[in-house]
Amino acid sequence: MIEGGVWKLGRDIDTDLIIAGRYCNISDPAELAKYVLEDLDPNFVKTFKPGDVIVADNNFGCGSSREVAPLTLKAAGVAAVVAPTFARIFYRNCINIGLPIFEILDVAKDFEKGQRISIDPGTGKVTNITTGVTFQAAPFPAFMQKIMDAGGLVAYAGEQLGGT
Amino acid sequence: MAMTMTEKILAAHAGLSEVHPGQIINAKVDLVLANELSAIVAIEEFSKIKGAKNVFDPHKIVIIPDHFTPNKDIQSAKVAKKVREFALEHNTLYYEVGRMGIEHVLLPEQGLVRPGQLVIGGDSHTCTYGALGMVATGVGSTDIAVAWALGEVWLKVPPTIRIEFKGKKKPWVSGKDMILYMIGRLGVDGAIYSAIEFCGEGIAELSIAERLTMANMVIEAGAKNGVFAVDAKTEAYVKAATNQPYTVYTSDPDAEYAQTIVYDMDDIEPQVAFPHLPSNTKPISQVGDVTINQVVIGSCTNGRIEDLRIAAGLLKGKKIHPRVRCIIIPGTQKVYLDAMKEGLLETFIQAECVVSTPTCGPCVGGHMGILADGERCVSTTNRNFVGRMGHVTSEIYLASPAVAAATALRGKLADPGQL
Numbered sequence: 386m387i388e389g390g391v392w393k394l395g396r397d398i399d400t401d402l403i404i405a406g407r408y409c410n411i412s413d414p415a416e417l418a419k420y421v422l423e424d425l426d427p428n429f430v431k432t433f434k435p436g437d438v439i440v441a442d443n444n445f446g447c448g449s450s451r452e453v454a455p456l457t458l459k460a461a462g463v464a465a466v467v468a469p470t471f472a473r474i475f476y477r478n479c480i481n482i483g484l485p486i487f488e489i490l491d492v493a494k495d496f497e498k499g500q501r502i503s504i505d506p507g508t509g510k511v512t513n514i515t516t517g518v519t520f521q522a523a524p525f526p527a528f529m530q531k532i533m534d535a536g537g538l539v540a541y542a543g544e545q546l547g548g549t
Numbered sequence: 550m551a552m553t554m555t556e557k558i559l560a561a562h563a564g565l566s567e568v569h570p571g572q573i574i575n576a577k578v579d580l581v582l583a584n585e586l587s588a589i590v591a592i593e594e595f596s597k598i599k600g601a602k603n604v605f606d607p608h609k610i611v612i613i614p615d616h617f618t619p620n621k622d623i624q625s626a627k628v629a630k631k632v633r634e635f636a637l638e639h640n641t642l643y644y645e646v647g648r649m650g651i652e653h654v655l656l657p658e659q660g661l662v663r664p665g666q667l668v669i670g671g672d673s674h675t676c677t678y679g680a681l682g683m684v685a686t687g688v689g690s691t692d693i694a695v696a697w698a699l700g701e702v703w704l705k706v707p708p709t710i711r712i713e714f715k716g717k718k719k720p721w722v723s724g725k726d727m728i729l730y731m732i733g734r735l736g737v738d739g740a741i742y743s744a745i746e747f748c749g750e751g752i753a754e755l756s757i758a759e760r761l762t763m764a765n766m767v768i769e770a771g772a773k774n775g776v777f778a779v780d781a782k783t784e785a786y787v788k789a790a791t792n793q794p795y796t797v798y799t800s801d802p803d804a805e806y807a808q809t810i811v812y813d814m815d816d817i818e819p820q821v822a823f824p825h826l827p828s829n830t831k832p833i834s835q836v837g838d839v840t841i842n843q844v845v846i847g848s849c850t851n852g853r854i855e856d857l858r859i860a861a862g863l864l865k866g867k868k869i870h871p872r873v874r875c876i877i878i879p880g881t882q883k884v885y886l887d888a889m890k891e892g893l894l895e896t897f898i899q900a901e902c903v904v905s906t907p908t909c910g911p912c913v914g915g916h917m918g919i920l921a922d923g924e925r926c927v928s929t930t931n932r933n934f935v936g937r938m939g940h941v942t943s944e945i946y947l948a949s950p951a952v953a954a955a956t957a958l959r960g961k962l963a964d965p966g967q968l
Contacts, residue, residue: 397737397826401934406914409586410617410625412593424936444738444771448934449913450673452590452689473742473773474673478689528573528703539597542695546600 387464387485387504388514389436391496396442398425400454400475409451414460417453421461435462438502442468442493446475455484465504467492467511467522480529481538487511487522495520551801553709554776555744558684558798562667570708570807578609579666581696584652584909585614585625587671588632590690591697598698603639605700610641611661613652616909621916639697650881650907653677653765653849657757658881660791664779665798669693669702673768674849674931680760681787682779682797684744687768707773708807709744709800714751716814721965723859724759725851725929725949727751728766729820730812733830741771743807746800751814752777757786758855765850766931769827821927821962822947825935833952833964843926844869844957845938846950847878847905848912851929854879854887856950861893863954863965864900870960875902876918878910902957911938920945927956 402425404417411417422429439445439458445468446454455478458466465485469492479486485506492511496502501514509522525533535541550567552560560567563574583591595601604610612632620626636643644655653674656662664682669675671693678685688702696702714727732739745767752760760777767775777783779797787795819833846852846860857879869875877897879885885907888894897904911918912930920926920939925946928938933945946962955963 399932399934401914401932401937405936409913410589410622410628412589412628424941444741447737447771448673448768448932450587450671450675450687450689452587452671452691455689456590470738470741472738472771474687474689477692481689481691481695526573526705532703538691538695539594540599542601542698543599545699546598 387438387506389438389464389502390434391498391500391502392433392437392439393496393498394439394441397444397447398441399448400446400451401448403454404451404457409453414456417457418460421457430461433461436464438464438504439466440493440496440502441466443470445471447472450474452478452482455479455482459484469493480532483533483537489520489522492520551803551805553746553800553804553806554682554798555684555709555746555774556706558665558667559704559706568706570706572706573703574706575701575703576667577700578669578696578702580661580668581610581693582652582656582668582670582672582675583612583693584616584672585618585629585632586616587690587693588612588635589628591671591693592631592635594691594694595697598694601698604641604697607640608642609700610697611656612636612641613644613649613655614646615649615651615907616913617915618649618908619646619906648882651849651852651909654852654880654884657681657761658790658883660787660793663787663791663793663795664783665796669696674765676767676772676774677761677765677849679775680757680764680777681783682777684774684776686774707742707744709746710740711746711748711806711809713749713809713811714814715749715811716751717754718751718814719818721819721951722817723949723951724755724762726817726820728763729822729827729830729947730817732766732770732828733820735770737769737826737828738771740767743772745772745775747775747777753780756855757782758853761853762850766827769931819949819952819964821952822933824933824944824946827931827933827947836962839925839946839962841873841927841956841961842924843918843920844873844875844953845878845911845918845926845928845930846953847880848909848930849880850931851950852878852880852884854884856929857884857888857893860950860954861896863951863958863968864902865896867900867958869901869957873957873960875957876905876911877902878905879907881907914938927953927962929953
C-alpha cells in the first residue's frame with residue numbers, strides 16, 4: 386500500500402523539467418535526485434517528502450527518452466505518479482525500472498497539493514484520503530504485469546536467458 | 550487482414566502473419582542505437598542481466614557519442630570513456646569523434662537504416678528513420694540493455710493516424726514548416742501511443758532530407774513512429790548509401806486507420822513554434838516583433854546539407870545582425886566536408902556565423918551555445934521546453950533553416966520571403 390502527500394503538477398511535464406539535460410552526464414541516482422524538477426520549482430527538492438505521490442495532468446513525461454527522468458523521481462523518493470496519460474517512452478521506462486505509475490482518466494482535477502492519497506498497487510484502487518473520493522486505475526496489460534512481477538525488465542530478461 | 554505499413558513491419562519482425570493495434574508483441578530488431586547518455590545507463594543495466602555475457606549481434610548494435618562530445622567537461626569525458634570501452638569490448642559498431650555525427654543524420658547517411666527495418670534507439674528522435682519506410686522508435690536505456698542481450702523488444706502495436714498533405718508547397722515552406730503546422734494542430738499529445746503515416750502530393754514532392762525532418766518530430770506530437778511510403782526518391786537515397794538489401798512494405802488500400810486528417814498546403818506558410826511547447830505555433834506573418842540574441846542552425850532535425858544550402862543561400866554576401874550570434878552545426882563530418890567543398894562554410898564565416906563540429910550540443914542544453922537568463926534563440930532544433938537550451942528564463946523559437954537564417958540577418962523573427 387502506498388500512502389503519502391499529494392504533489393499536484395500540470396499537463397505536458399516534460400523530461401527536461403524532471404531532470405534537465407545539463408545533468409544528464411551524471412549517473413548516480415542520489416546525485417541526480419538533488420536536481421529533480423529544478424526548472425519547474427527550485428524549492429521542490431527542499432519540500433518534497435520521500436513517499437509523497439505526484440498527481441499530474443495529461444502527457445506526463447513527454448519529450449526526451451532519458452531514463453534518468455524516472456530514475457531521478459524514484460531516487461528522490463516519489464512513491465508513484467498518477468496521471469490521465471503518460472508519454473509512451475516515459476511509460477515504458479517506468480514499467481522497466483519499477484517506478485509505480487497509474488493511469489486514471491480526468492484525475493488531476495480531483496486532487497490538490499497537500500491532500501493525502503493512498504494507492505493499492507495490487508488492485509489499482511486510488512483514494513483521495515482528504516476528500517474520500519476513490520478512483521480505479523486502468524489495469525496493466527498482462528505482459529507488462531509479468532515484467533513488473535519479475536521485478537523489472539532486467540530481471541525478466543535474465544529469466545529469458547535462463548540466468549539464475 | 551488488411552494492414553498498415555507499420556502493422557506489416559511489426560508483424561514481420563514478431564514472426565506473426567498479422568497484428569492488431571493494442572496487441573503486445575516481442576519483435577526482433579534490425580538495429581539497436583544508443584548515444585553516450587543512453588548507453589551509460591544501459592551498460593549498467595546490461596551488467597545486471599543474469600546470463601548476459603555477450604551482445605546478441607555486434608553488427609546490429611551502434612553506439613554514437615554525440616550529445617556532449619567533443620567532451621565538454623571531465624564528467625562527460627568519463628561517460629564517453631566508459632561507453633567507448635564497452636563498444637570496443639563487445640566489438641559493436643562505434644563512431645568516434647572525427648567519424649561521428651549527430652546519430653539521426655549519420656545513420657541514414659551510412660546506410661545503416663533501410664526500408665522495412667525495425668530499429669530502436671535510446672533517443673526519442675530515433676523516429677527520424679521512418680522517413681525511409683521503416684518502423685523506428687525511441688526507447689529507454691533498460692530497453693536498450695535488454696535488446697543488446699536478446700535482440701528483441703516488447704512493443705505495443707500502435708493505431709495509425711493517416712495524415713494527408715494536399716497540394717503543393719508555397720514559397721519558403723519546407724518539411725519543417727509542415728511538421729510544425731501539424732504539431733500546432735494536433736498538440737503535443739495529439740498522436741500519443743500512435744503511429745503517423747504521411748501521404749499526399751505535399752509529401753511526394755518532399756526531398757528525403759525534408760521527410761527525415763518531419764519524421765524526426767512526430768515524437769513532439771506524442772507519436773511512437775512516423776512512416777512514409779517508399780518511392781523512387783527513397784530507393785535512390787538508400788541505394789546511394791548502401792548496397793545492402795531492403796524490403797518495401799506498403800499499406801493495404803483497405804487498412805484501418807484510427808483517423809485520417811487532411812491539411813491543405815495552401816494554408817501552410819513558414820511556421821514558428823513559440824516558447825515553451827513545439828505545438829505553440831504561429832505562421833510567420835503573425836509573429837510580431839520578437840528580437841533574437843542567438844540563432845542555431847543544425848541538429849538531428851535540420852543539420853543536413855540541404856538545410857545548410859538553404860541557410861547559405863540567404864546569408865551569401867551578407868553579414869548577420871550585429872547583436873546576433875549565429876551557430877551553424879553540420880550534422881556529420883560528410884555534411885561538413887560537402888559544405889566546405891560547396892563553399893557554404895566560407896559563406897557562413899564571411900557572414901560572421903560560427904561553424905561547429907557535429908554535436909547535439911546546445912539542443913540538449915549541453916554546450917556550444919547555452920543561453921543566459923532572458924535570452925531568446927531561434928533554433929532549427931525540435932524542442933523549446935523550459936530550460937532546454939540553458940537558463941530557465943531563456944526562450945527557444947523553433948523554425949526552419951530559412952526562417953532561422955532570415956532572423957539572423959534581421960535580428961528579429963523574420964520571413965525569408967520578405968528580406
